[in-house]
Amino acid sequence: MAGIGIIVAGALFALVSTLGRLGKVNEEEAYYHFRRRLGRAILLGLELLVAADIVGTVMVRPTMENVLVLAVIVLIRTFLSVSLTVEVEGRWPWQVTRRTDE
Known part of the structure; x- marks a missing residue:
């Protein structure tokens, strides 16, 4: 329930922001602001659902x-998480984070 929430x-x-x-x-x-915010929420929710x-x-x-x-x-959700990270952040999950001001 927490992951879905x-x-x-x-x-x-993301919508209000x-x-x-x-x-x-x-x-x-x-x-792009909306996509980044939504993608991050989905990533966090997926992590909780896997747990x-x-x-x-x-x-x-x-x-x-x-x-x-x-x-x-876990394989499916991991694939989704990796795909979302590449889409949202423009980098592989194991690469160093490039910080951008929002």
Whole structure:
């Protein structure tokens, strides 16, 4: 629930933050601002969802079937996280962060 809540709250925050910037910047800059904020919210939500899946699998019954399903879910979410990081930040997750002022 926390992962979904963070994604929803982050999307709303990104929308409100972008709407507040519309009069100050051009539409293209506002669009990229929205994408960065939304992407970061999705990344954080995905990380919490992966953690919840791991805890859920360990706490329920760690059968081989549950572990394999968990592995597939983690692989898919990891791929999504890497893709989002490249899209939002313009770098691979293991590269040094390039800070930009927002």
